[in-house]
Amino acid sequence: MLTRIKGGRVIDPVHGRDGIGDVWIRDARIVDAPAPDVEPDATYDAAGRIVMAGAIDIHSHIAGENVNAARLLLPDQHRATTASPPAAPLSHAVSSTFETGCRYAIMGFTTVVEPAISPHAALQAQLELADIPIIDKAILAILGNDDFLLGLIRSGEGAAAVSDYVAWTMESTRALGIKVINAGGAAAFKANARAFAFDDVVPFYGASSRDIVRTLQRGVHAAGVPHPLHVHCNNLGLPGNVETALATIAAADGLPLHLAHLQFYGYGKAGPRGFSSEAARLAEAVNGASGVTVDVGQVMFGQTVTVSSDVLRQFNARRQADPRKWLIVDGDANGGGIVPYNYRPNSFHNAVQWAVGLELFLLIRDPSQVFFTTDHPNGAPFTTYPDIFALLMDRDLRAEKMSALPADAMGMTTLGSITREYSLTEIATMTRSAPARLLGLHDRGHLGVGALADVAVYADDPDRARMFRAAALVFKDGELVVRDGAVTRYRWGRALTARPERDRAIDRRMNDYYDARYGLPPELIKVRDGCIDRAGAFEFVPCRT
C-alpha cells in the first residue's frame, strides 16, 4: 500500500524541514518519493494544512489501579453525567480506556506513556493499555519505596545489584522505563512521617531520598534503559519547594535525569500570602543542566481529579478534596491517593500555579528540554493540550487570559513580562522529536525515511487551539485512523517495552525474596505472554549499548 500526503506544509525538526512538500508512506513506514511514473494507491490532499509526525505524550495517567480507582470514585465526572464544557467538548477528568485512545488519536497523538505503575499492579495496567485503541502506549514502573531496593541500599550493595533489579523489574512489568515517586516518602509515611524532604532518611532502612534517587538514576543508566530515571520529587505542591527541585537538579551530577511536572515544584514563599512563583530561578537551573529534562504539569482551570502514587502528598491534600471524597492507598510499595480537585480562576493559589507552568514553558530555552504535560489528570485533562499550545504560541492570548485572573496572583509571577511565542517548529520539537529521543524511540517523532508512519495533518487554522483539537487526518502505522476530527478506523496499538540485559542470578534471588517475604512466587505478578490475548501486543524497544 503506497500512500501520498500531498502538498502540505511539512514540519519535521529532526530533518530541518519546514516547507511545502509530500510525505510518502509504504505500508507502515515513511519512504522516499517513488519514481515519477509510480502512482500511489491513495492520495490525500494536504494543501493549506500542516503535516507533522504523530505526537508523543511522555507523562499521562491513563491506566492502572489508581486511574481506575479514580474512574470508580467519580461517576459524577463521567461523560454520561456531566455537561461538556462548550470550549472543549471532550474534556472530562476521567475516561474509559476506549475513549482515551480515541481522544488522543483525534488530537494527532500516536504514542502515550502512563508514568506510574506499581510493579505488583503491572498486569492490570498492561491489560488496560491493551484496551486503549489506535495509539501505542507504555508504562513506567515505580521503584524507590519498595523494600527490596531500600534493602539493597541499606546493605550497601553495589550498582550491579541495582542494575540487575531494574532489569528484572522491567521484564516483570513490561515497562519502558523506571519512575521514582517521592523517593522514600511513601515508606516514611507508613512510619508516621507527614513530611519528607530530599535529605530526610527513611526509618529502619537508613536511606535518604537523595540516596534513593542517585542509586536508581545510576542503576537505570547502567542497565542501558533508553529513558533516564523519571523523578517525581519530594514536597510536591508546598510553598518554598523550589529548593527541593533545585537540589534534585543539582544531584543529577551530569547523568541524564527527567523531572516530572516541574510546575508543582516552582513555588516560593514570598508575598503577603506566602506563595509565589520561583519559575524563573527553576528555569535558569534547567537551562544550565544539559542532562536534565523536565515536563511541566500545566494547570488549566476546571474540575479534575488528582491521581498520584505520592501517597504522603495525597494524604495531606485530602482536606482540599472537591468534591469532598478521596481514596488513600498504602500499597506494597508506593500506593497512592485519589483526590478530586477543582482549579478555580478566582483562586490566588491556582492562578499562580497556572502562571508558573507557562513561565517554565517560556523561560526554558531549549524546547527539547521541556515537555508539554498537564500531568493528566492532575493539572488538567489531556484534552486541554490544544489550549496550552495556543497560549504558548500567542502572547496576546496569554495577556487576555491573565487579565481575567487575580492581579495579586499575577504580580507574584514574571509571566506578564515574557514576550516569547513558540513557533510551529518548536511545538513539533516539544511534542514529537524530543519525546521520541527522550524515550529512545528512534523511529518515531520524525518523518524521515524508515520512520514509523505515524502522521498527523492539521488545518492551518489561526485559532491554534481549534487546529490541534481535531486533526484533519491521522495515520497510525500508515493506516488512516482519523478524518476531520473523527475516528474512522478502530485498531489496536502496541505496548512499548525495553528489556535490559541482566545477570540471571537476580532471578533466583527474587524467587527466594518473594518466597521469604510474601510466601508467593513472583510469577503471580509478572506480565506474561499469555496474559494479554492478542498477537503483537508488545513492541520491544532496543536498549542503549
Add this chain to the structure above:
Amino acid sequence: MVDAWIDGRPAAVDAAVAEAANLLASSRLPVVAGLGTDIAGARAAIALAERVGGAVDHMHADALLRDLDVARETGMMVTTPNEAALRADTLWMVGPGLIAAWPDLAARLIARAPDPGLVVDRRIFWLCPGSKSEMPDVGGARIDTVGRDPKHLGAVLAALRARLAGRRCGRTQVADRALDALSAGLAAARFGVAVWSAADLDALTVEMLCGVVNDLNAATRFTGLPLAGGDNATGVLQVCGWMTGFPMRTGFGRGFPEHDPWRFDVRRLVESGETDCVLWISAYRPVVPNWNREVPTIALAASGSEFGRLPHVRIAVGRPGIDHDGVERIAATGALGCVEARNPTGAMSVAQVVGRIAAALADGRTWPC
C-alpha cells in the same frame, strides 16, 4: 460429553450459541449477570452487553457497591493484604463474615509473622465477630474479642469514634471498660489495619468504621483492608471500570454507558419484568440465580449447577485456574495475576463462548464500548 443444552435437551454447541445469539438480539433489555468469571470472560461479556444494548451486574455487586459508596461519598483509606500482614502491629477485625469473604484469612494474615524489622509485637482485636464459628482457628495467635453481636456494630463504632475524639457518648451493648480498652489499643497502634467484609455490614457501618480509621491518622497510622468475596468480584469491578468508566450495574441501552445501582440491579430488572433475557455467568462455582420470576435465561455454567428454573440455553464452561489459564484478582496480593490451569481440560472458557455468541450476532458491529 455434552457441553450444551437447549430447553434441557443436549444440543450441539454451535446450535446453542446460535440460539443464545438469537435470544440476545431479539431482546429489549438483556442483562449480563452473575459474571463470576476471569478477566477475559468479563471483558468479553461487558463488550457483548454494550453491543446488544444491555446491562451488566455481578453476583457480589451489593457488597462491592457498599464499600464503593463510602469511598465515593466520603473517603476511605485502604492497604494491601501483604502490607497488612508484614507491617501491621495492630490488626483490628471488625464484624462477621471475614472467613467467608477470604478463606485464607488466618494463614495469610492473622497467623503470619510480620516483618521483624518493622514490627516488634502484634496485637489483634476482633470487634463483634458474631458466633464463635465466625472466628478461625489461628493456632497460637491471641485475639482480644470485644463484644459479640454484630447487630449493634454501627452504634458501637460510633461510641468508639466519640471516645477516640474525646467526646461523651451513651452506653452501647459493649461494656464501657471493654470499649475504653479497645480505643486505647487502637490509638497505641503504630501501623494498624481494620479488616471488614461489606457483605455483612450496612453502608453506614462501613462509613463509621472508615471514619474511625481516618480519625486515628490524626496521631498515628491506621488503614483498612476491605475483603471483597470470591467469584473474581473485584477483578470484574476493575474491568468494568476501565471499559466503561463505571462499576457494574451499568447499562448501555441509550448508546453509552450509564451507571445506576438501583436501575441496573438484575434482581429488580427480573422481578419487575423490565428485562426479557438474562445471560447468567458463573464459571468458578455452580451458583444459580434465585429470582422469583421466570425470565428467558442463557446460562454459562460451571459443572454441577442445578437450576431451579431450566435455562433456555445452557453451555458448560471451565473453571479459570483449574480447567484453563486465566487472569483474576488474587486474594493474597489484592492485585490481578495469572493463574495457570491446575488440571487443564478442553473445557471452553467464558471468553471463548461469549466470543462465539458475539460472532453469531448478525449486526456486523465490532467496536467495543
